[in-house]
Amino acid sequence: RLNSSHLVISYAVFCLKKNRPISIIAFSFLVYTFFLMIRRPPRSTLFPYTTLFRSVVHAHDLHHFTPEPALVLTGLRARLGFSLHHSFHETWPDVLADDPVYRSWDGNYAVSQFVQRGCAQRIGFEPTLFPLAVDTNVFHSTRLALSSTATAVLLHPARLLPWKGVHFTIKMLALLREKGIRPHLILTDTQRIADWDQELDVYRDEIHRMVGSLELTNQVEFVRASFAEMPKLYDRADIVLYPTVADEPFGLVPLEAMSCRRPIVASRCGGIAETVVDGVTGFTVDAGDVDG
Numbered sequence: 001r002l003n004s005s006h007l008v009i010s011y012a013v014f015c016l017k018k019n020r021p022i023s024i025i026a027f028s029f030l031v032y033t034f035f036l037m038i039r040r041p042p043r044s045t046l047f048p049y050t051t052l053f054r055s056v057v058h059a060h061d062l063h064h065f066t067p068e069p070a071l072v073l074t075g076l077r078a079r080l081g082f083s084l085h086h087s088f089h090e091t092w093p094d095v096l097a098d099d100p101v102y103r104s105w106d107g108n109y110a111v112s113q114f115v116q117r118g119c120a121q122r123i124g125f126e127p128t129l130f131p132l133a134v135d136t137n138v139f140h141s142t143r144l145a146l147s148s149t150a151t152a153v154l155l156h157p158a159r160l161l162p163w164k165g166v167h168f169t170i171k172m173l174a175l176l177r178e179k180g181i182r183p184h185l186i187l188t189d190t191q192r193i194a195d196w197d198q199e200l201d202v203y204r205d206e207i208h209r210m211v212g213s214l215e216l217t218n219q220v221e222f223v224r225a226s227f228a229e230m231p232k233l234y235d236r237a238d239i240v241l242y243p244t245v246a247d248e249p250f251g252l253v254p255l256e257a258m259s260c261r262r263p264i265v266a267s268r269c270g271g272i273a274e275t276v277v278d279g280v281t282g283f284t285v286d287a288g289d290v291d292g
Helices: 004-018 024-033 068-080 113-123 166-178 200-213 227-236 253-259 270-274
Strands: 035-047 050-060 083-088 107-110 153-156 184-188 220-223 239-242 264-267 283-285
Touching (some): 107 113, 184 227, 253 264
Parallel strands (some): 083 107, 184 220, 239 264
């Protein structure tokens, strides 16, 4: 496996040669987004102190944020001959518009038809469709949904950010109570997330106040769950909710719910409609529709 320090060193050398400042964002993404799969024994030496392997490199979203990681990988690919593949998980503006080096790589993939169309419209490039998937050996259930007379459990497994629609889930819970239905709601309260606009703390406080003001405290449970703990949460749930209010590029939650044999109720946003077919693989509502 290629050590992340190798990429960092390569990036630093690239910036020094080009007389460019080292971007903290790019530095972080170099460490965070690349993984390598070893295919053959050692082939060449990049630096006197670094031995690399012929490998397959997979990079995420290197068409935006900052161009340096994509440029560094292009240079390493030319020198070392590894296979380089790129996946589009978003359709944000293309910072490599003047030099979209990823287009010459060995593969470019869009995680959904929604993202594929967005790439074609925004950057004039249509990647190969390659939808995401979940490990069904990991996401599985030990019981049937709604199989007991106990209080039904709803699960909204999403980051506490406004576009994930948690406030609509709380409003829906209040409406159900007015109709005499009092399910238990689990909200995932992940602490370490990509929070570009610094919304997490403010929105979390807003949700807690909303739960209190609507007197739903006894029905709502906030759970700090790691990815490894998510299958157990799905197993506790009877119904999974995913009321995203902004266009979701793909959405893994519906697939995780289906893999765990849990009914999914989701909003018709972005790529969600590609996996949640109303009345067939789940149930869909318009974004923000708490009565649907």
